[in-house]
Amino acid sequence: MDILLVDDSKTMRGIVQRAIRQAGFRGLSVTEAENGSQALEVLRKEQPKLILSDWNMPEMSGIDFLVKVRASANKVPFGFITSEASAEIKELALSSGANFLITKPFSPEMIQEALSPILGK
Amino acid sequence: MDANILVETVEDVFRTMMNLEVSPIESTLGSSHGALRSAVHVSGSWNGALLLECDGQQACRFAGRFLSMDPPQAVTPLVCDVLGELANMIGGNMKSAVAMGLSMSTPTVSDETDAAMPICEGEVQDQFAFDSADGPFWVTLLVEKGSEGKLSLCQQRAFSTD
Numbered sequence: 001m002d003i004l005l006v007d008d009s010k011t012m013r014g015i016v017q018r019a020i021r022q023a024g025f026r027g028l029s030v031t032e033a034e035n036g037s038q039a040l041e042v043l044r045k046e047q048p049k050l051i052l053s054d055w056n057m058p059e060m061s062g063i064d065f066l067v068k069v070r071a072s073a074n075k076v077p078f079g080f081i082t083s084e085a086s087a088e089i090k091e092l093a094l095s096s097g098a099n100f101l102i103t104k105p106f107s108p109e110m111i112q113e114a115l116s117p118i119l120g121k
Numbered sequence: 122m123d124a125n126i127l128v129e130t131v132e133d134v135f136r137t138m139m140n141l142e143v144s145p146i147e148s149t150l151g152s153s154h155g156a157l158r159s160a161v162h163v164s165g166s167w168n169g170a171l172l173l174e175c176d177g178q179q180a181c182r183f184a185g186r187f188l189s190m191d192p193p194q195a196v197t198p199l200v201c202d203v204l205g206e207l208a209n210m211i212g213g214n215m216k217s218a219v220a221m222g223l224s225m226s227t228p229t230v231s232d233e234t235d236a237a238m239p240i241c242e243g244e245v246q247d248q249f250a251f252d253s254a255d256g257p258f259w260v261t262l263l264v265e266k267g268s269e270g271k272l273s274l275c276q277q278r279a280f281s282t283d
Contacts, residue, residue: 008227009205011199014188056209058227084213
């Protein structure tokens with residue numbers, strides 16, 4: 001698994017996957033989860049190269065998911081793709097261990113800029 | 122909040138996600154303006170809701186653009202999911218311009234055949250009609266009356282989005 005993609009919206013998961021391809025990252029293995037709880041289950045079995053997560057999700061929010069990931073000493077690169085655009089949210093994300101935050105609406109160029117240092121393109 | 126921020130946010134969301142130019146027009150909400158209403162609720166020091174409304178065929182055209190496919194022939198959960206995401210993006214960007222420390226709900230999409238169906242005990246703060254190549258739609262910012270730090274979420278008939 002290259003990317004673990006976490007978003008409660010099936011539509012947005014599809015849009016993000018398309019943007020990843022448009023950004024030039026092809027042939028990646030992407031596993032999807034609908035919320036943080038489901039994503040933690042995935043992580044118990046397999047380690048991705050990168051986690052991309054929404055912020056606002058039912059059951060377990062993106063920030064709660066990130067905190068749990070870091071609490072388990074998992075240092076996998078973690079990025080948010082969220083409509084939460086405020087400086088305080090970005091600060092909270094980064095101070096909690098996120099590597100980057102992409103604000104919706106986003107372009108493939110924004111995806112490329114964020115993912116390239118991690119996925120090596 | 123500066124109303125221009127809301128307009129600019131709407132324009133940016135539609136341009137970036139759907140390559141669709143939209144612009145505000147003079148138009149008032151009428152009884153026939155919309156069959157679908159997407160809403161996100163904001164709570165904290167400022168309480169209210171952001172509504173995105175359009176008719177069902179319009180929502181189908183938006184879904185087609187958003188997903189780069191032929192527009193669905195009828196309103197499906199996928200169409201509702203797209204409308205919800207659009208409200209989510211507008212609301213998320215809007216709330217950061219309103220105040221610090223606000224929380225936002227996940228979006229709900231409701232059938233507006235019951236025109237009296239309330240969203241929340243709110244007053245209209247801003248309301249804009251937008252025109253686009255796909256037709257008009259409406260964006261409304263509601264502010265809760267007598268807000269005391271809690272938002273009264275109202276009952277809605279929500280579509281499943283998955």
